[in-house]
Amino acid sequence: xxxxxxxxxxxxxxxxxxxxxxxxxxxxxxxxxxxxxxxxxxxxxxxxxxxxxxxxxxxxxxxxxxxxxxxxxxxxxxxxxxxxxxxxxxxxxxxxxxxxxxxxxxxxxxxxxxxxxxxxxxxxxxxxxxxxxxxxxxxxxxxxxxxxxxxxxxxxxxxxxxxxxxxxxxxxxxxxxxxxxxxxxxxxxxxxxxxxxxxxxxxxxxxxxxxxxxxxxxxxxxxxxxxxxxxxxxxxxxxxxxxxxxxxxxxxxxxxxxxxxxxxxxxxxxxxxxxxxxxxxxxxxxxxxxxxxxxxxxxxxxxxxxxxxxxxxxxxxxxxxxxxxxxxxxxxxxxxxxxxxxxxxxxxxxxxxxxxxxxxxxxxxxxxxxxxxxxxxxxxxxxxxxxxxxxxxxxxxxxxxxxxxxxxxxxxxxxxxxxxxxxxxxxxxxxxxxxxxxxxxxxxxxxxxxxxxxxxxxx
Numbered sequence: 001x002x003x004x005x006x007x008x009x010x011x012x013x014x015x016x017x018x019x020x021x022x023x024x025x026x027x028x029x030x031x032x033x034x035x036x037x038x039x040x041x042x043x044x045x046x047x048x049x050x051x052x053x054x055x056x057x058x059x060x061x062x063x064x065x066x067x068x069x070x071x072x073x074x075x076x077x078x079x080x081x082x083x084x085x086x087x088x089x090x091x092x093x094x095x096x097x098x099x100x101x102x103x104x105x106x107x108x109x110x111x112x113x114x115x116x117x118x119x120x121x122x123x124x125x126x127x128x129x130x131x132x133x134x135x136x137x138x139x140x141x142x143x144x145x146x147x148x149x150x151x152x153x154x155x156x157x158x159x160x161x162x163x164x165x166x167x168x169x170x171x172x173x174x175x176x177x178x179x180x181x182x183x184x185x186x187x188x189x190x191x192x193x194x195x196x197x198x199x200x201x202x203x204x205x206x207x208x209x210x211x212x213x214x215x216x217x218x219x220x221x222x223x224x225x226x227x228x229x230x231x232x233x234x235x236x237x238x239x240x241x242x243x244x245x246x247x248x249x250x251x252x253x254x255x256x257x258x259x260x261x262x263x264x265x266x267x268x269x270x271x272x273x274x275x276x277x278x279x280x281x282x283x284x285x286x287x288x289x290x291x292x293x294x295x296x297x298x299x300x301x302x303x304x305x306x307x308x309x310x311x312x313x314x315x316x317x318x319x320x321x322x323x324x325x326x327x328x329x330x331x332x333x334x335x336x337x338x339x340x341x342x343x344x345x346x347x348x349x350x351x352x353x354x355x356x357x358x359x360x361x362x363x364x365x366x367x368x369x370x371x372x373x374x375x376x377x378x379x380x381x382x383x384x385x386x387x388x389x390x391x392x393x394x395x396x397x398x399x400x401x402x403x404x405x406x407x408x409x410x411x412x413x414x415x416x417x418x419x420x421x422x423x424x425x426x427x428x429x430x431x432x433x434x435x436x437x438x439x440x441x442x443x444x445x446x447x448x449x450x451x452x453x454x455x456x457x458x459x
Contacts, residue, residue, distance in 0.1 A: 080112045151243040241265060
């Protein structure tokens with residue numbers, strides 16, 4: 001629904017206030033979005049060595065933060081803060097350059113800002129958890145005079161209209177509403193599960209239960225709108241880590257009732273339920289993936305190449321994924337053989353073979369290369385050979401001629417020499433060779449940002 005039609009709905013609600021049944025507004029004008037940037041991002045290391053987790057490149061053109069911000073824009077939520085405390089410089093730069101009054105449905109009252117951890121006379125420590133991060137900036141959020149806060153994560157891949165989520169929160173008069181995905185028994189044990197009553201109100205929580213404890217968390221998911229057939233296949237609901245809080249409930253919980261609690265999912269929300277607050281479940285029946293690990297990140301990116309595997313697509317005219325406007329030239333492929341791959345803007349690929357790969361911005365791949373099942377994040381700038389004469393072997397940014405790369409992630413500005421083989425030759429599962437410019441996690445080679453891999457290297 002557009003901002004104009006939502007405004008009409010608000011007027012209709014006011015006009016019908018004397019009737020027996022008042023329509024609940026789905027306007028998001030008075031909603032503040034708070035995106036949690038996460039901790040140090042150790043599970044995504046070394047991609048998070050010099051950047052905050054939400055600033056990690058995604059797809060061929062994007063960053064992780066573009067997902068929740070774009071969902072907000074497409075849901076007409078135009079007041080957005082992103083909380084982070086680790087390596088926030090690149091995230092701040094990206095947000096300031098990408099999101100302004102010319103993007104999506106933004107107006108002069110809208111903003112997208114980074115809030116980094118800072119010391120003050122009241123708060124002398126860094127963020128101790130998700131709830132503590134919000135608590136430390138609650139004074140600022142309250143100045144927005146918004147009725148609801150929507151809490152989002154910076155490392156999830158999904159496309160969602162938050163309007164129905166917020167409307168459901170209002171319809172039932174909830175203090176907190178938790179977005180949940182349906183789960184089958186096989187996957188459910190890896191998540192935090194919830195149990196609901198016949199109205200969809202949450203009555204119990206369990207963190208990664210097993211055996212009888214898992215079976216006890218089965219619910220009738222038709223209560224939340226799932227059809228009967230799929231409800232039999234997926235009798236569990238798992239928290240997505242996405243919440244809507246009424247502003248008054250948030251302030252009461254963080255400042256008055258639980259001033260020492262640090263985490264929303266493990267402490268604040270279960271405690272709110274125990275003290276009698278209305279905690280509601282909202283079903284999201286769509287693709288959602290937590291891409292907080294190297295393996296999940298790698299798989300989610302490469303799955304976008306395959307129409308049969310892709311559950312998330314960047315190609316949606318109605319709800320686009322926004323990002324920074326870079327004004328790059330088109331990609332140039334000279335006598336290249338490309339199969340089931342995605343090529344970002346401004347790339348140069350010469351006489352090489354690419355299979356199931358994600359090629360990021362400004363990537364340069366010289367002739368005779370073989371790139372398979374690989375994500376190359378690209379470069380922040382172009383560089384000619386004569387510009388890197390002071391470096392060992394004069395290795396320019398990009399992939400040197402005759403190099404083979406298989407099953408890898410190549411971070412930005414990496415310099416891969418000629419005739420290299422980055423193929424995990426010995427099938428190593430985990431190894432740390434950061435001093436040589438790479439590590440291996442879950443069998444995936446990750447070449448670090450700005451790394452130099454000399455000519456002829458075999459990994």
